[in-house]
Amino acid sequence: MLLIVVAAFIEIHTAYGVIVSLLFAVVLITAVRVVTAENRHRTIAYVLAAVWLAITLMRAATQQEIWRILADLLFIAFSFYCVSVILRRIVTAEEVESEVIFGSVSAYLLIAITWAVSYDLIYVLNPGSFSGAEGGADLTLNHFIYFSLTTITTLGYGDITPASMPAGIWATLEAATGVFYMAILVARLVSMYRG
Numbered sequence: 001m002l003l004i005v006v007a008a009f010i011e012i013h014t015a016y017g018v019i020v021s022l023l024f025a026v027v028l029i030t031a032v033r034v035v036t037a038e039n040r041h042r043t044i045a046y047v048l049a050a051v052w053l054a055i056t057l058m059r060a061a062t063q064q065e066i067w068r069i070l071a072d073l074l075f076i077a078f079s080f081y082c083v084s085v086i087l088r089r090i091v092t093a094e095e096v097e098s099e100v101i102f103g104s105v106s107a108y109l110l111i112a113i114t115w116a117v118s119y120d121l122i123y124v125l126n127p128g129s130f131s132g133a134e135g136g137a138d139l140t141l142n143h144f145i146y147f148s149l150t151t152i153t154t155l156g157y158g159d160i161t162p163a164s165m166p167a168g169i170w171a172t173l174e175a176a177t178g179v180f181y182m183a184i185l186v187a188r189l190v191s192m193y194r195g
Contacts (some may be wrong), residue, residue, distance in 0.1 A: 020141075024075075024113075028082045031106060034099075048078040049071050057170050065124055068146045072121040079114040090185070092150040096193045104185055108152075112179065113173045116141060116148035122167050129167040132160035147171075152178035 034046040052074040054064045059067030084108045120141050122129045129145070130139055139160070147160045151174045162168035 007128075018056060018060050021053060025053055028078060031110075032082055032085050036085055036089065044081060045078070045085075048074065048081060049194070052078050068124055069121065072117050072124070075117050075146040076114055076121070079110055079117070083110050083114070086110070091188060093192065096189055100189070100192075108178075108181060108185075111177065112148045112152045112174075113145060115152065115170075115177075118170065119144040119167070121149060122170065126164060126166075129162065129164040130160060131163040144189075148174065151175050152181075156176060 003156065029045055029049055036042065052071065054165055055067055055074055059071050086103050087162045090100055090103050090107070120139075123139055123144070127138075132139075143160060149155075150157050151171050154175050156175075162171045
């Protein structure tokens with residue numbers, strides 16, 4: 001959660017993308033290290049992180065959109081993998097402990113960030129897919145993190161909105177994901193607690 005706040009305040013820095021990417025990589029690798037002792041999972045996370053960071057550096061160095069697209073795609077794969085490892089740990093836990101609760105919150109926020117990156121990808125491929133930036137400015141990842149968190153929680157302020165059918169369907173799927181995540185996870189945690 002702290003990373004989301006930090007990202008919002010360093011956006012004006014010229015090395016914003018690299019700094020935030022490094023921070024995200026550290027957080028995700030740490031999460032995988034904490035929830036699994038399996039070297040296979042750790043190795044996969046390290047490889048995904050290394051390739052993603054290399055692509056992010058290429059994006060920063062060249063400012064070419066192809067690197068942004070590749071970075072978004074790889075981040076989605078990387079975070080999806082990390083979420084699956086975290087959720088596996090939560091589901092297989094024998095009792096509800098603080099680690100399970102923190103893992104649940106971390107997975108939820110990571111899912112929201114993954115959706116945000118997918119919105120960024122949609123926006124890069126079709127810039128008219130979203131509307132609502134102040135003064136018609138380009139939307140940034142921070143805008144999409146904000147949009148994603150208001151969507152997954154079904155809060156939906158409406159200041160940033162999908163402007164194309166694919167973006168609208170994607171946002172609807174995220175809202176459904178948030179509802180199902182809460183319903184299924186709470187049911188699982190309650191059954192573990194009663195266990």
